[in-house]
Every structure is written in structure tokens, then in C-alpha cells.
Amino acid sequence: MRLSHWSYSVFLSLCLGWSGGHALAAGPALSPDMVQALESLQQRMQDGASQSEIDRAKAAARRLRNGNAANRWARALFLQLAATGEAQRGQDAAAADLFYQARRIDGVDADSRQRWLDQEARLRLRAGQTAQGAELLGEWIERHGGDRDSLWLMAQAQATMHHWSQAAEWVDRARRAGGMDADRRRLAASVYQHAERYDAALELLDAQLESGSDDPQSWRRAAALAQRMQQPGLAAALWEAGWRRGVLQGEDALERLVRLHLAGGTPARAAEYLKKAFENNTLPRDNEHQRLLAEAWTAARAHQKALSAWRTLAEDTQAAKDWRQLGELAYGWGEWSTAIEALRRAREQGADPARTWLLEGVSQLELSNETAAREAFEAARDAGASQAEAWLASLGERLGEKAPDGDSSPDEMTPQAPSGTQ
Structure with missing residues (x-):
């Protein structure tokens, strides 16, 4: 599973972010011809690398495999250019391998090594190498503290691997760093739910719903969380609010609303919704829904309505259990x-x-x-x-x-x- 919320354009800007003079100055002095070759190739690849240019960078790196400190530094820079080109072409795993080679060359400065570690980690995550990418990203964050984008990316990586407790801890850390947009709010709520931190998940969903969310899944998730927290009344109220806003629609949503009201201690509301649905032909008046209506009026202790509903059902089914239910209720009342x-x-x-x-x-x-x-x-x-x-x-x-x-x-x-x- 690829991690998609990381902006690819932002990533490429990181890969291409070295200016020739600054990058070259980080290592041993290179010959003028080597500097010209690197800067010329980097300039040509700035707006999109061709396969021939990537191959040229790899070939140059191979030629410099055995040499002095300056040659090793030049080799690392050619590998960085090749990695950037592969990333531009969507070859994330290949690009990650090249950054791995570059950062392990003897003599590479610590800043470059850490920058390439960060880039390798993100590429492996994009390539679906989630466990390896998360390990590398975690190593980078622990050394540098991590910006908020890195923390959210780490939370998503842990969620992708279904490591819910770890994911929740990273979400906590990312939320303290800020930058929680709508997508990250959904990620955080999902992580908290899977980690069984229902209060935290519902708090996030409530805030999203109050802001006027028109995402049906947010309303469904909030109601499901309320049920898991043993708050059926709240679940019914949330679902009703989504229904009234028009976010939750259709036969299935209406039937769920009815059942939530039954479970949530408001059976009269369930019965009224069913009655209206029968009148409007939005739910079929079949035996299943007629039984649901009878059960709703029974739970509401609306005697005459309940007895009438059970009679209608029993006359239709002619089933012993339905006649007996009518008889038992009538006897009790x-x-x-x-x-x-x-x-x-x-x-x-x-x-x-x-x-x-x-x-x-x-x-x-x-x-x-x-x-x-x-x-x-x-x-x-x-x-x-x-x-x-x-x-x-x-x-x-x-x-x-x-x-x-x-x-x-x-x-x-x-x-x-x-x-x-x-």
C-alpha cells in the first residue's frame, strides 16, 4: 500500500533542492571539469530527467567507485542526481536504493548523509516498502526531532502496517506539532478508533461534524464510535443529525436510523420514521419492517399501536409466534x-x-x-x-x-x- 498524502512535488523539490555551489562546498574540493559535469547534468535534469541522463549519472558514479576523497564525494553527488531522476520518473524503489548508496560512501558529511536518509525513507514509503521506510524515517526523526509533516507521515506509515498503538502515539506527537488538516483529522480519528481510544476519536469527529462536514463516512464513523463507547443514545442522535442534514441518505441509512433509535432508548422515534417511510414508500412494508414497527411500538409501550402492528403482522404471516406475541402482549396489558x-x-x-x-x-x-x-x-x-x-x-x-x-x-x-x- 503506497502512502499517498505526501506531496510528490514537494518531495522532488527536496531532491533537487541542492544548489550546485552549496552542495559542492559540503565536501572535498573537486576539479573544475568535475564541477562543470555535475552542474551541467543537474541543470539538464532540473525540468525532468531522461533515461539517458540518469544512465549517464550512474555511469559516472561507477567510474568514481575507487578513488580519493574528492572522487568519493563526486560519486555521491552523481548518485544523488541519478536518484533524483529516478524519483522524477516515479521509480521510487530505484531512487531509494541510489540514495542508500550515496549516504553510505565514506567521507560524506553528516548533513548530506542525514538529508539522503530522509529522502530514502520517504521514497521507500512511497514505493510500498513501508516497514523499511518507517524504520528509516523514525531514525531520522529521532536524530532531528522531525517536522510536523514527518510526524504525520510516520503516523500514517504505522497505520498502514496496522500498528495501531504506535500509530496513536505518533498521532499524539504530530497533533502537538500542529498542521492537522481535514485528511489528517480523518487519519487521526481512524487511528484512535483502531487503537480503541474512542474518546479521542469521537472528540475529533465531533469537531469535524460541528464544522459542517458533508462526508457521510465521518457521520457513520462517529455513530459507530458512540456505539462502541456504549452510548447508543448518542449514536442515534448523531445519525439523526446526519440524516436531517441530508448527508446520510437512502434506504439503508433510514433503516439504520430506525435501529439506532430502538437501541438508543427512543423507540417512538423509530416507529414514527417507519410509519412515515411506509406512507412514502421509501421502505417496503414487508414482514421484516412490519415486525420492526411492532417491536418499536411495543418498546415505546404504545399499547394500541403495538397491538395493531402485531395484528397486521400476524394476519399476514399466520405464524404461531406472531399470534402468540400479540396474545401475550394483550394479556399483559x-x-x-x-x-x-x-x-x-x-x-x-x-x-x-x-x-x-x-x-x-x-x-x-x-x-x-x-x-x-x-x-x-x-x-x-x-x-x-x-x-x-x-x-x-x-x-x-x-x-x-x-x-x-x-x-x-x-x-x-x-x-x-x-x-x-x-
């Missing part, structure tokens, strides 16, 4: 007639007869339908409901019937009403 009907429909579709008969018996009893209640409790007993006998005994006492000899006393047989959910 004291909607006895609805409970009786739904429990019967659930039983017809194969739901547990013991529980559905028992709940139906209690519902009938609440409506003062003692005969129907007795029939339901007897059916529940026959189906294996453990509480049915107690309910029958309680019903008999209510009707003034005498318990058979040997049966438990009425106080011992007083049943506990089953809950409306299981």
Missing part, C-alpha cells in the same frame, strides 16, 4: 378479548397449548366468563400446565363448589397469575 382471540389463533398454528390455554382461562375469568374459563383451565391441565389445577380449584371456590375430600385447602391452591411474557 389487560386487553382480554384481544388476548383470547390471538391465543386461539396461535394455538391453531401450533403454539404451546398448555400456556395458551392457561392464559386464555385467566383472560376469560377476568371477563367473568366462568364456564369458558373452566373449559380453558381443563384443557390447560390436560396439556400439562402445572398451574391449571390450582386455577380450577380457585374457580370452584369462587362458584361456591366444595373441594373433594383429600384435596388441598383453598389457601394452598390459590394460583399465581402467569405473566404476559415468557
Whole structure:
């Protein structure tokens, strides 16, 4: 993976940044002919090197391999020119190898050696030699302190290698140096997220969103971070803000908004969004979304809306689980007639007869339908409901019937009403 945020034009200006007199003065004195050859070749390569000019620089460097200090210095300068030419032509790995050769020549001054180390490191990063480039760049930064561009480049290199803890440390250092534009803010937030420093990541994303970001990924990332921080309400609020701004759009984004409101403790908002989506045909009113609507109204404890939504779903699916859910909710909320009907429909579709008969018996009893209640409790007993006998005994006492000899006393047989959910 190549590191792309480093400006190639800036890099080339560094490579070409030596003026002939200044560079030549850094080493031993060269002969006038050698100086003229170097300056002539550098001038021709200033606006773009041809392959023949690069080859000429390499050939000159090879001829000077064995010689005195002046020849070694000239060799290093020819290698620098060849490296610059290769970099101009996009041959980053080849250019890095040439800078490596130049900086290892005996007698090269410390400033040139360090400058070529820096340039080799950046070229290796550009060439995808990330581990080697990061090692060299780190060596250069530790010796020179590093400017802010170098620190951000190092953070990106560590992120490219998925070394998230190290990347986060470099981001910290780079942020102290400044120069955090939008791209670097995204890099920092991503690094913090992967390093599980969620507070820091969310802080950066919040600042970006407050500045009016129209990047959907920033809103998505912020909501995801809030969820990871166990703040579902904040995640829903962030997503809603992105939705209202028009940054987050489409069916998937709307469905995510609904689910975030459900998870974030605002189920009524989820239900309202679903209801509007059905009306506008922006989400299909299929079984999945109808069930989601029913669950949202249930979580919001909007009794009538929830029961209506579950009925619509159950009538469409004719599934035992959906009829039973309607019956259980109606029973729990004291909607006895609805409970009786739904429990019967659930039983017809194969739901547990013991529980559905028992709940139906209690519902009938609440409506003062003692005969129907007795029939339901007897059916529940026959189906294996453990509480049915107690309910029958309680019903008999209510009707003034005498318990058979040997049966438990009425106080011992007083049943506990089953809950409306299981």
C-alpha cells in the first residue's frame, strides 16, 4: 500500500533542492571539469530527467567507485542526481536504493548523509516498502526531532502496517506539532478508533461534524464510535443529525436510523420514521419492517399501536409466534378479548397449548366468563400446565363448589397469575 498524502512535488523539490555551489562546498574540493559535469547534468535534469541522463549519472558514479576523497564525494553527488531522476520518473524503489548508496560512501558529511536518509525513507514509503521506510524515517526523526509533516507521515506509515498503538502515539506527537488538516483529522480519528481510544476519536469527529462536514463516512464513523463507547443514545442522535442534514441518505441509512433509535432508548422515534417511510414508500412494508414497527411500538409501550402492528403482522404471516406475541402482549396489558382471540389463533398454528390455554382461562375469568374459563383451565391441565389445577380449584371456590375430600385447602391452591411474557 503506497502512502499517498505526501506531496510528490514537494518531495522532488527536496531532491533537487541542492544548489550546485552549496552542495559542492559540503565536501572535498573537486576539479573544475568535475564541477562543470555535475552542474551541467543537474541543470539538464532540473525540468525532468531522461533515461539517458540518469544512465549517464550512474555511469559516472561507477567510474568514481575507487578513488580519493574528492572522487568519493563526486560519486555521491552523481548518485544523488541519478536518484533524483529516478524519483522524477516515479521509480521510487530505484531512487531509494541510489540514495542508500550515496549516504553510505565514506567521507560524506553528516548533513548530506542525514538529508539522503530522509529522502530514502520517504521514497521507500512511497514505493510500498513501508516497514523499511518507517524504520528509516523514525531514525531520522529521532536524530532531528522531525517536522510536523514527518510526524504525520510516520503516523500514517504505522497505520498502514496496522500498528495501531504506535500509530496513536505518533498521532499524539504530530497533533502537538500542529498542521492537522481535514485528511489528517480523518487519519487521526481512524487511528484512535483502531487503537480503541474512542474518546479521542469521537472528540475529533465531533469537531469535524460541528464544522459542517458533508462526508457521510465521518457521520457513520462517529455513530459507530458512540456505539462502541456504549452510548447508543448518542449514536442515534448523531445519525439523526446526519440524516436531517441530508448527508446520510437512502434506504439503508433510514433503516439504520430506525435501529439506532430502538437501541438508543427512543423507540417512538423509530416507529414514527417507519410509519412515515411506509406512507412514502421509501421502505417496503414487508414482514421484516412490519415486525420492526411492532417491536418499536411495543418498546415505546404504545399499547394500541403495538397491538395493531402485531395484528397486521400476524394476519399476514399466520405464524404461531406472531399470534402468540400479540396474545401475550394483550394479556399483559389487560386487553382480554384481544388476548383470547390471538391465543386461539396461535394455538391453531401450533403454539404451546398448555400456556395458551392457561392464559386464555385467566383472560376469560377476568371477563367473568366462568364456564369458558373452566373449559380453558381443563384443557390447560390436560396439556400439562402445572398451574391449571390450582386455577380450577380457585374457580370452584369462587362458584361456591366444595373441594373433594383429600384435596388441598383453598389457601394452598390459590394460583399465581402467569405473566404476559415468557
